Amino acid sequence: MKKILALAGLVASVFMGANANAAPDTAWVTPVFITESVTINGCTPSDSVLVRYGFINHGPYTIKTTDTVAFLDFTNQSSDPSDGVWTYSPAANVAPGDTFALEDFNTFYTGIGTALPINWLVDGSGAVVVPPFASGNYAGVAQWLGVMTQTANGLDFRSDIISNNQDSTSAYADSSIAFIGISLHCTTGIKDAQFSKSTLNVFPNPASGELSFTNDFAAATKAEVIVTDIAGRVVKTMDLGKQNAGTKTFRIDIQDLHKGMYYISLITENTKSINKFIKN
Structure with a gap:
């Protein structure tokens, strides 16, 4: 019930x-x-x-x-x-x-x-x-x-x-x-915006050795990446430095992560994009 x-x-x-x-x-x-x-x-x-x-x-x-x-x-x-x-x-x-x-x-x-x-x-x-x-x-x-x-x-x-x-x-x-x-x-509304319309695209998903992700930068900005586990603990960080406007693709090594679900966030001076991925 x-x-x-x-x-x-x-x-x-x-x-x-x-x-x-x-x-x-x-x-x-x-x-x-x-x-x-x-x-x-x-x-x-x-x-x-x-x-x-x-x-x-x-x-x-x-x-x-x-x-x-x-x-x-x-x-x-x-x-x-x-x-x-x-x-x-x-x-x-x-x-x-x-x-x-x-x-x-x-x-x-x-x-x-x-x-x-x-x-x-x-x-x-x-x-x-x-x-x-x-x-x-x-x-x-x-x-x-x-x-x-x-x-x-x-x-x-x-x-x-x-x-x-x-x-x-x-x-x-x-x-x-x-x-x-x-x-x-x-289950509706903001969840769709978070996972379906996010500018942060991850692939392959699930992944094992390396995870690639693509982001659309609207303007020049500093950027960093944070990976958290499902409990919210930070398990990886990556400084992307200064990025010019445009679509960029990056890779991050995830070989040392345990199997399971994780969240990857790309944070700029004005935005925060997020997606989830599975490490297998």
Whole structure:
């Protein structure tokens, strides 16, 4: 059953839209023990905000394509396996150190105007608790409950993955999976501008050794490139120096990156272009 929840703030790193004048539509909830807030702009009342969970495999074992794992929805605390449970089998092996992101279509938030303020309170026990809104309604307890495997007898619950980023022992050969964040993003509007109409084009995608990217410079400007992982951590930088107006193509070495999803941003004096890519 789909759950439509109002939103109130966010402990997060924010990925900007297609240029500096566009509001961000994506933010990652990072597991820290503080209370902060940030506003995700650009969502209209008709937009939905899907929830995407980010994970990293700390090993020592690989999550294989033959593995089927089941996740408890973070807004569901029901013991009924059919309520808030969704399964995942990776399209490619997820080796130790690799990251992966899963989108949960059972949970989404409705837009409440042009801004979506999300206010997360992280308590000392590791639970992410959403406080009541001005209306007095609660969004529920936002705690990651755990990972399960699907067996012949049903769903086999194992250790918790909690929001303070502690490792937990999952069901596949004791490989350790850490919960690293939750992404919220609009499904229409600014998302299309960010990923479809961005002037930053990346190829090949997925990539392994080198990633090429093309950008249209409207005027002469200084430029730099920043690559972040799905948790918002900067993993690479590249100074492009002074660039003249025109379309330019560049290459960046990504051989040392772990497999997974990343964001690449090209920042000039007046704009910020972004796109996502997969390292395989």
